[in-house]
Amino acid sequence: SYELTQPPSVSVSPGQTARITCSGDALPKQYAYWYQQKPGQAPVLVIYKDSERPSGIPERFSGSSSGTTVTLTISGVQAEDEADYYCQSADSSGTYEVFGGGTKLTVL
Amino acid sequence: QLQLQESGPGLVKPSETLSLTCTVSGGSISSSSYYWGWIRQPPGKGLEWIGSIYYSGSTYYNPSLKSRVTISVDTSKNQFSLKLSSVTAADTAVYYCARRFMGGEHRSGGMDYWGQGTLVTVSS
Numbered sequence: 248s249y250e251l252t253q254p255p256s257v258s259v260s261p262g263q264t265a266r267i268t269c270s271g272d273a274l275p276k277q278y279a280y281w282y283q284q285k286p287g288q289a290p291v292l293v294i295y296k297d298s299e300r301p302s303g304i305p306e307r308f309s310g311s312s313s314g315t316t317v318t319l320t321i322s323g324v325q326a327e328d329e330a331d332y333y334c335q336s337a338d339s340s341g342t343y344e345v346f347g348g349g350t351k352l353t354v355l
Numbered sequence: 356q357l358q359l360q361e362s363g364p365g366l367v368k369p370s371e372t373l374s375l376t377c378t379v380s381g382g383s384i385s386s387s388s389y390y391w392g393w394i395r396q397p398p399g400k401g402l403e404w405i406g407s408i409y410y411s412g413s414t415y416y417n418p419s420l421k422s423r424v425t426i427s428v429d430t431s432k433n434q435f436s437l438k439l440s441s442v443t444a445a446d447t448a449v450y451y452c453a454r455r456f457m458g459g460e461h462r463s464g465g466m467d468y469w470g471q472g473t474l475v476t477v478s479s
Binding site: 248276277278279280282284289290291292295296301333335336337340341342343344345346347348349 | 392394401402403404407415417418419451455458459460461462463464465466467469470471472
């Protein structure tokens with residue numbers, strides 16, 4: 248079955264830049280989406296179609312894609328950004344959705 | 356503002372069938388632009404896509420769950436439902452419903468509206 252691979256954890260100090268990667272063989276063909284999830288809450292979409300930002304999401308959140316890896320970048324990290332982040336995409340046919348294992352972002 | 360709300364039993368016995376309903380308000384489930392999906396999250400673990408349905412009834416299921424999952428839609432009630440049969444403790448999770456917008460032909464789509472989630476525990 249198709250998988251997306253994320254690092255389990257990333258740590259940064261406030262004001263620094265956090266980069267969270269997501270790797271998958273079908274990513275050159277498929278869009279990636281990123282979700283932020285805080286404890287006890289439903290996920291929130293923060294990046295769609297690799298690099299687009301939904302309305303209401305701060306500009307410090309950005310996304311990029313290169314080959315089989317997509318990256319979520321949070322510039323000028325704030326304490327409120329501490330959360331779990333999940334990438335999501337689909338297999339090469341676009342039929343079956345899949346989530347990455349999630350990355351816990353810790354703001355030191 | 357679109358809202359989704361999951362409902363159903365919070366406790367299911369092993370080997371029985373888990374049944375949940377998602378009620379959509381503030382928009383029509385019959386929109387041609389969206390699929391509607393179920394996602395689950397075991398306690399302390401990551402998200403797992405269960406399956407999606409179009410208002411016409413077309414469905415796509417996670418291959419690992421396909422033999423046990425049925426997703427249906429009731430456009431007259433603006434609802435869609437999940438049935439998961441032969442449950443075990445491994446099916447204990449928070450179950451979310453979500454709206455999935457399309458990414459394009461044969462392209463992955465994303466989920467822009469989520470329900471708050473409902474915890475379903477499988478235990479005797």
